[in-house]
Amino acid sequence: MxxxxxxxxxxxxxxxxxxxxxxxxxxxxxxxxxxxxxxxxxxxxxxxxxxxxxxxxxxxxxxxxxxxxxxxxxxxxxxxxxxxxxxxxxxxxxLTAFHIAQRKVKKFEKDTPLVDVLRAFNKERYSQYPIYDQGQFEGLLTDNGISYWLSNQLSESTISLKDIKVEDVLIHDQKKANYKFIPSTMDIYEVETLFDEIHREALFVTDDGEPNQKILGIITRSDILQQRE
Structure with missing residues (x-):
């Protein structure tokens, strides 16, 4: 020895x-x-x-x-x-945020029919999508946010999704601080603390952590849990 x-x-x-x-x-x-x-x-x-x-x-x-x-x-x-x-x-x-981020990030425009997003939720099994308005980031649409919106429509005898757009649901989402933009070079242990501080749904990875930059990847709580295993 x-x-x-x-x-x-x-x-x-x-x-x-x-x-x-x-x-x-x-x-x-x-x-x-x-x-x-x-x-x-x-x-x-x-x-x-x-x-x-x-x-x-x-x-x-x-x-x-x-x-x-x-x-x-x-x-x-x-x-x-x-x-x-x-x-x-x-x-x-x-290890950095870029290393553990999911590279495939699907986004929707805010005027997208809600039914299209619901189909994506069902098909791709993601639980959140970034929403844009002609290239400008508007917020994060989550399955929790949609559930919250639906619960507020229960006073109606029927709920029609025909004319509902993503923006109609997004403005009712209570969790306005459920995401954060971070730089690609942030190490994973600092990333962990961002999920521990408050309840966040996702972290968006860009070059410098600026929302006007191209999203390089997305990190969810499940990604962090996988790193801890």
Whole structure:
């Protein structure tokens, strides 16, 4: 297991160098204690924030190895080597919003007949669609929004969808903040927090997170759950 010890020390040095790089603009990162580097870096890196406890465990192990001549007292396991390599790789090659976004994004104009969207819901099994007005983003139409609109029509003996347009339903959707535009480079751990903050139906990925830019993909809560599995 001697090779594991050498590998661990090597990757610990790489991790510490990455943490120093993250905080170098605000601090002289090379002179901060390792645990303080973790705390400071957590404010700037969602990866560090997510794996902070694991990084501290690495620091504890490194101290044991560094201050004991008999290194057999603690030998990094194969699992530990796998984990330290994995976290290091995330720091230098973080997964981004663009990586996990669904590329196929179907959109509708606001004057589209509602029945056309209902057919799309049924055929494609998506639960939300972006709505546009001649290229200008208007909002997100969801199956929940349609259900809410229908429930408000129950006072009528019959409900005719013949002349109903998407815009008629969209203006009654209560969840006006159920979406957000994000930049393609946002890392997935920061993406996760956007779903945790409030109930959002979807995140739209564009180059710089601006709604007037081309949508590169869409991220839903189920996409995040798949990443956590």
């Amino acid at each position: 001697e090779n594991n010890t050498k590998t661990f020390i090597e990757y610990f040095g790489k991790l510490e160098a990455e943490l120093s790089e993250i905080v170098k603009k605000e601090y002289n990162g090379n002179h901060l204690p390792f645990y303080e580097k973790i705390d400071k870096s957590s404010n700037h890196s969602a990866v560090v924030k997510k794996y902070a406890n694991q990084l501290r465990t690495f620091g504890d192990l490194r101290n044991i190895l560094a201050h004991n001549d008999n290194r057999d007292i603690a030998v990094p396991s194969n699992q530990t080597i796998k984990e330290i390599k994995y976290i290091h790789n995330l720091l230098i090659h973080p």
